Amino acid sequence: MTEPVLSQAKSIRLVLVDDHRMFRSGVKAELDDSMVIVGEAANVDTAITVVAQTRPDVVLLDVHLPGGNGNGGSDVITGSAGVTSESGEPVRFLALSVSDAAVDVIAVIRAGARGYVTKTINGQDLTDAIRRVADGDAVFSPRLAGFVLDAFGAAAGEVAVIDEELDRLSAREREVMRLIARGYQYKEVAKELFISIKTVETHVSSVLRKLQLSSRHELTAWAVGRHLL
Amino acid sequence: MDLVPTPYELPPSPTGPGERRPVHRLQRPVQGRRLGGVCAGLADHLGLNVRYVRLTFVLSCLAGGAGIVAYLFLWALTPQGLDVTPVAGNEGVVVSRPLNESMRNVVIGLALLGVGGVLFAQQRGVNLRLGVLIPLLTVAAGAVLAWSKLDDAERDRWLVREGVVGRRAGLVRLGIGIALATVGVVVLATQGRGLVGLWNVGIAAVAVLAGAALIAAPWGVRLWGDLRLEQEQRIRETERADIAAHLHDSVLQTLALIQRKSADPAEVVRLARSQERELRGWLYAGPLGSKASLASAVTEVAHEVEDLHGIPIELVVTGDRTLDVGGAALVRALRESLLNAVRHGAPPVSVYVEVGSELVEVFVRDHGPGFDLGDVPPDRFGVRESILGRMSRHGGSAALRRLERGTEVSLSLPVTAESPSAESPSGGRPDTDARPDRVAQPHTEGTR
Numbered sequence: 001m002t003e004p005v006l007s008q009a010k011s012i013r014l015v016l017v018d019d020h021r022m023f024r025s026g027v028k029a030e031l032d033d034s035m036v037i038v039g040e041a042a043n044v045d046t047a048i049t050v051v052a053q054t055r056p057d058v059v060l061l062d063v064h065l066p067g068g069n070g071n072g073g074s075d076v077i078t079g080s081a082g083v084t085s086e087s088g089e090p091v092r093f094l095a096l097s098v099s100d101a102a103v104d105v106i107a108v109i110r111a112g113a114r115g116y117v118t119k120t121i122n123g124q125d126l127t128d129a130i131r132r133v134a135d136g137d138a139v140f141s142p143r144l145a146g147f148v149l150d151a152f153g154a155a156a157g158e159v160a161v162i163d164e165e166l167d168r169l170s171a172r173e174r175e176v177m178r179l180i181a182r183g184y185q186y187k188e189v190a191k192e193l194f195i196s197i198k199t200v201e202t203h204v205s206s207v208l209r210k211l212q213l214s215s216r217h218e219l220t221a222w223a224v225g226r227h228l229l
Numbered sequence: 230m231d232l233v234p235t236p237y238e239l240p241p242s243p244t245g246p247g248e249r250r251p252v253h254r255l256q257r258p259v260q261g262r263r264l265g266g267v268c269a270g271l272a273d274h275l276g277l278n279v280r281y282v283r284l285t286f287v288l289s290c291l292a293g294g295a296g297i298v299a300y301l302f303l304w305a306l307t308p309q310g311l312d313v314t315p316v317a318g319n320e321g322v323v324v325s326r327p328l329n330e331s332m333r334n335v336v337i338g339l340a341l342l343g344v345g346g347v348l349f350a351q352q353r354g355v356n357l358r359l360g361v362l363i364p365l366l367t368v369a370a371g372a373v374l375a376w377s378k379l380d381d382a383e384r385d386r387w388l389v390r391e392g393v394v395g396r397r398a399g400l401v402r403l404g405i406g407i408a409l410a411t412v413g414v415v416v417l418a419t420q421g422r423g424l425v426g427l428w429n430v431g432i433a434a435v436a437v438l439a440g441a442a443l444i445a446a447p448w449g450v451r452l453w454g455d456l457r458l459e460q461e462q463r464i465r466e467t468e469r470a471d472i473a474a475h476l477h478d479s480v481l482q483t484l485a486l487i488q489r490k491s492a493d494p495a496e497v498v499r500l501a502r503s504q505e506r507e508l509r510g511w512l513y514a515g516p517l518g519s520k521a522s523l524a525s526a527v528t529e530v531a532h533e534v535e536d537l538h539g540i541p542i543e544l545v546v547t548g549d550r551t552l553d554v555g556g557a558a559l560v561r562a563l564r565e566s567l568l569n570a571v572r573h574g575a576p577p578v579s580v581y582v583e584v585g586s587e588l589v590e591v592f593v594r595d596h597g598p599g600f601d602l603g604d605v606p607p608d609r610f611g612v613r614e615s616i617l618g619r620m621s622r623h624g625g626s627a628a629l630r631r632l633e634r635g636t637e638v639s640l641s642l643p644v645t646a647e648s649p650s651a652e653s654p655s656g657g658r659p660d661t662d663a664r665p666d667r668v669a670q671p672h673t674e675g676t677r
Binding site: 120142143145146149150178181182183184188191 | 541543545546547548577579581583592594632633637
């Protein structure tokens with residue numbers, strides 16, 4: 001997925017947080033030259049220090065990490081609250097997980113991550129996801145889209161009447177989520193729905209906001225009940 | 230395409246005549262009984278109206294009490310039924326009785342017998358020293374109540390089901406038990422003495438108890454702590470042994486295999502993928518429902534195809550329902566679509582299954598060069614028969630569309646409609662685009 005819309009020229013300053021050194025070096029090898037890795041960390045406390053010192057654009061964050069209060073990636077996000085990148089934007093977090101357990105994913109998203117991808121993602125897609133997050137957009141994997149459809153009851157046909165409703169998806173957001181769950185890239189979603197990529201990004205960001213702010217009580221219960229997806 | 234049956238064919242429904250019926254034994258039903266359930270059980274057993282049976286018993290009582298004797302005889306010899314099916318003649322009154330009712334009956338019976346025996350003995354002039362006996366009995370009753378509470382608590386802890394209501398009831402019982410026992414002990418201790426004597430005895434008892442507790446406390450606490458520690462360690466060791474055994478049987482074996490087959494990248498990927506899945510299932514396996522659910526059948530099919538061809542399949546499922554005949558057909562069509570995607574398309578292959586309240590939708594997407602149905606030679610049955618035909622036979626529909634990159638097969642099956650028999654005519658299937666909540670489809674290919 002290469003998209004001309006995204007800013008190609010700007011290099012992105014990146015911090016890798018993962019407790020597996022092998023995985024960190026694997027990611028480093030896969031990313032292209034536009035990514036500059038300014039720091040690495042293997043646990044929550046080092047991660048918070050490194051993020052505060054280096055002020056990166058994006059933090060690639062493993063969901064499961066030792067240290068902190070025992071909440072892994074979520075602790076890094078809460079511990080780095082208020083830190084800005086060198087260009088003055090807030091530091092953005094992209095969660096990267098092998099676990100796929102709904103509880104972990106929902107927790108790290110609700111803590112403030114801008115997106116979630118699985119560790120099996122290929123290099124090109126990871127690069128795109130990082131760029132997107134750096135631009136302030138949200139990144140949803142098909143699996144996360146499936147989580148969202150399930151958790152908001154959208155799969156069962158519940159749709160918000162007004163867009164501002166926090167506990168349900170709007171009809172358009174549901175369509176976007178469904179297409180992402182079907183494996184469509186943002187570009188393909190845009191083409192399918194006759195809207196611009198920017199509009200797709202707006203919809204996804206709004207879903208992310210709902211996921212972070214909604215007090216929908218089923219959300220937590222659902223995540224706990226669903227150990228594996 | 231092969232027509233190997235998948236394991237998701239439903240077994241034929243067991244409605245044939247001559248199916249074995251459960252042996253019908255005379256039992257006293259729990260529901261619909263008036264006294265001991267003898268009449269209800271007898272009526273059920275003989276296929277008679279329960280009212281006539283009851284009337285017969287009542288009338289036969291007039292004949293020198295024969296009915297009573299017969300009733301007691303049957304009551305003693307007939308086991309209580311465990312099934313909760315309502316009995317004919319039951320006026321819709323559902324009487325729920327706790328399982329330990331018989332236990333309670335026995336206790337009450339014994340108590341009545343005891344009281345009767347005591348009264349009888351007293352009448353015959355035997356001095357039973359009721360002043361001692363009654364406090365003793367009170368202590369015993371209190372102890373039984375308290376101990377049964379402890380027993381319950383232990384059982385609950387093992388079964389991990391501590392309802393708040395149940396716990397409160399248990400505490401009340403424990404309190405009553407302790408109070409009873411205390412009163413009994415005090416009355417026993419103050420035989421023939423007044424309240425002042427009671428006071429003195431009470432103070433002395435408390436002082437002795439407090440002293441003993443003070444001396445024994447540190448020792449008891451340490452003993453308790455040691456015991457807990459030892460228990461925890463043992464549990465942890467058992468868990469560790471379990472994990473080690475599992476890892477040895479699965480991960481280590483796979484790692485050894487991977488080392489041996491390191492020259493074959495496809496095989497290595499396949500091994501790693503299936504091992505990952507297995508480990509994930511072991512780690513996160515939760516209450517995911519029975520085997521016969523649509524979601525688990527879909528997952529199993531995706532894994533099967535993945536194993537068969539070593540191409541990863543990204544599967545997303547939302548919602549779930551039980552697997553019926555239509556669902557089984559959908560799963561088979563999905564399998565065929567996946568095989569197509571894996572053989573003729575290119576990875577990544579993604580599957581999205583949405584189980585809604587009215588419609589089950591499945592999307593299979595690959596990133597291959599794509600193909601039109603018109604290009605498929607008519608002698609190839611895979612797409613036409615196994616996917617399109619199968620779906621329409623079960624009241625659903627299937628569509629094939631070519632994307633810029635790859636092909637997408639979409640299957641849909643209405644949930645509410647009864648699945649018609651497999652031989653329904655192929656005409657008159659619902660059109661794919663007639664569905665209300667369908668995502669806009671600007672370039673749908675000819676579907677059939």
